[in-house]
Amino acid sequence: MVAFWNLTRPVYGKGWLNPYPKAEICKEFIARNGRFCLSDDSHGVHHVALNYSRVRDFLDTAGITTIHYLKYEPDSTAPADDFRFPNMRIGSISVEDLKKESFWEITA
Numbered sequence: 382m383v384a385f386w387n388l389t390r391p392v393y394g395k396g397w398l399n400p401y402p403k404a405e406i407c408k409e410f411i412a413r414n415g416r417f418c419l420s421d422d423s424h425g426v427h428h429v430a431l432n433y434s435r436v437r438d439f440l441d442t443a444g445i446t447t448i449h450y451l452k453y454e455p456d457s458t459a460p461a462d463d464f465r466f467p468n469m470r471i472g473s474i475s476v477e478d479l480k481k482e483s484f485w486e487i488t489a
Contacts, residue, residue: 385449386410387420388439390432400436407443416449416473437485440476449473 386407390400402410407417419436423429440448455468462471 384410384413384415385418386415387418388436388445389420390436399442400439404439404443407445411444416447416471417445418449418451434485437480446476447473448476448479 386402388400388402388407410417419433421429421433423431440446450472451469452472453468454470457468457470459470461467461469463469
């Protein structure tokens with residue numbers, strides 16, 4: 382089974398200076414072959430993607446070079462990453478490529 386940890390940013394509203402988990406924990410998780418995905422723990426549409434630019438900047442500090450995500454592929458012939466979810470596959474994007482996405486322009 383693959384271990385994922387979601388990086389989340391709402392902790393800024395609680396006075397934290399960095400996303401959760403903090404950089405030291407991220408580095409230890411990476412050393413244990415853990416994978417990261419982005420999360421948005423919004424509790425309303427006015428908070429969606431709020432402070433994501435701060436998470437983007439944090440990725441380098443934490444040593445995270447790849448972000449993983451789930452993708453729906455009902456016609457895939459590749460083996461499922463998890464037998465419980467036969468139509469889901471794990472995708473990834475390098476942080477370098479992720480930073481080039483136009484998404485960041487609207488979250489700044």
